[in-house]
Amino acid sequence: MQKVKIRSLEEFILRYLEEEAREYGFELKSPDGSLNTLKLALELAGKIVECEREYEGFLEGLEAEFIPPGPSGAITRGRFEILPTGRNFYAIDPRTLPTRAAWEVGMETAEKLISEYIKRHGGYPQSVGQVLWSIDAYKADGEQLSQILWLLGTRPIWNGEEVKGIEVVSLGELGRPRIDGSVRISGIVRDTLPNYVYLIDEAVEKVVVLDEPPELNFVKKHYLESIKRLVEMGRGIDEAGRLAKFRVFCSPPGAYGAGVNLAVESSGWKEESDLGKTWLKFSGYAYGRDAFGIEAPDALACNLKNVDLINRNHVSDEHDLTNCCCYFAYQGGFKAAAQSLRGKEVDIVQVDTRDITATKVVDIGIEVERVARTKLLNDCWIEEMKKHGYRGASEFSKKILHLYGWEATARCVEDWIFDEIARKYILDEEMRRWFEEHNPYAFEEIGRRLFEAYERGLWETSPELVERLRKAYSEIEGILEDSLGEGEVQGGVIDILTVGDDEHWAENLKEVEEVWKNIAG
DSSP: OOOOOOOSHHHHHHHHHHHHHHHTTOOOSOHHHHHHHHHHHHHHHHHHHGGGHHHHHHHHHHTTOOOOEEEOOOGGGTOGGGOSOSSEEESOOGGGOSOHHHHHHHHHHHHHHHHHHHHHHSSOOSEEEEEEOTHHHHTTSSHHHHHHHHHTTEEEEEETTEEEEEEEOOHHHHOSOBOEEEEEEOHHHHHHOHHHHHHHHHHHHHHHTSOOOTTTBHHHHHHHHHHHHHHHTTOOHHHHHHHTTOOEEESOTTOOSOSHHHHHHTTOOSSHHHHHHHHHHHHOEEEETTEEEEEOHHHHHHHHTTOOEEEEEEOOTTSOTTSOHHHIIIIIHHHHHHHHHHTSOOEEEEEEOSSTTSOEEEEHHHHHHHHIIIIITOHHHHHHHHTTTHHHHHHHHHHHHHHHHHHHHHOOOOHHHHHHHIIIIIIOHHHHHHHHHHOHHHHHHHHHHHHHHHHTTSOOOOHHHHHHHHHHHHHHHHHHHHHHOSSOOOTTOOOOOOGGGOHHHHHHTHHHHHHHHHHHO
16 A cells, blocks of 8 residues: 655645545535635634633632733624633624624625515615614624615725725616615614714715616615705705715614603503604604714604615524513604604514524514514413512513503504413413412503503404403402502503693604604695
8 A cells, every 4th residue: 555645734634534525425625625614613622622711710800810801792603703711801893893794694684675575565675774783783793784784785895804984886786776774773882883873874975976866776866855855844955965864863862762662651652653753752863974963853754754664683582572672662663653654554574693594584573473472472481480470470561561562663463462461461360369479560560551452452352351351450450459558550540641741741742743744744
């Protein structure tokens, strides 16, 4: 047998891979690629072993010694550089966002959003509303930011790992029109990720001046239409031109939230437009490279008039859309505002990137059903939550309130879901006794929200079920009255309030009401 001289470890590994491939009937099409993959795997294995450094880092921290810094992030997104652990981690370097890997995901999901809309409506969406939270940076490396930029027909310019600016993609390369966007960022994005705002602002500024027909550049089309509308509403031509370019909006500096949750939880609304106006009031502050919180509800309303589709990216099941009131307040409120202003149905979806190898666009109604089945209506989940006593009951109440919030803002909760909630949480005798023992206030809140949904026409069900619900609710209401004594307790009465019922509230919404009248008209 002829001996072959091996000159290096790399050559030895490569020959081994080739022999293994031949044995199993495969062809090693890219030897160098296979070798690089193996090198990466060995490097990663070494970093995992080094995670034992966690113990040393912990002890050094207790001794107030220096701990070397290192990045954090999601290893499921390929962030191998976060290993080894045991370092003094920082969240992210915003200058590196979006990463090249996130850019690939963003382009793919942008095209899927467009394809899904075309499948439903037979044409391109002219503008996509985006709810953009900081989780996009801290968990997904800028995937939704990439999606927004690619819809506009632009892409980042990288210098090494850092993003230095934005360049325009030609219509020939794009193969479709430029899709406009209206981006509602969170207060955390505003305060910790200013580069997000700057990149979107730069992209819009470059796109609106292109010499392209309006049917291929919806950004420019809406920009020119908004200038005309803003001038008609009393803005000067220069001011109107500046305001018409804004695509990033948030609450005013120092404030957070979208306000819609406050209206829903206090029953402070009557029509869908009431929730839309609340959202506009809290969100109507423009942000850009030369602007930080300019009060501009008219500019935002002009954007809303064009929105066909509203999206938020879902990157992890660590949270779901009933976890927090912000989900329905931001995205559901967005829909209520856009739909009321337009006077026509606006789609509401989420881009699911939990598995970046199988990204998809999911209707919010489908996602609501998934969350309801896996948690609120799941007996195993319910039993585990009951182990937490008072806190578990509070979690039941909170999630059902948020479910109601989604129905109030987006009309996306099927009647059968409320039926099952009534049966499991209110009409079940064992569950009622458990609530009475651990947290009767949560029971009362769940029952009251179900009644509110029914009385507002958000939930259609049988008269028999409503009567049983009323009887069960009366019993717990009696228990609460006995324990609380006399006083101003809301109980089962749903007091619906509107702007006209409060002078201060009416004064605060005066400007928004005027804008609403002009834009909707």
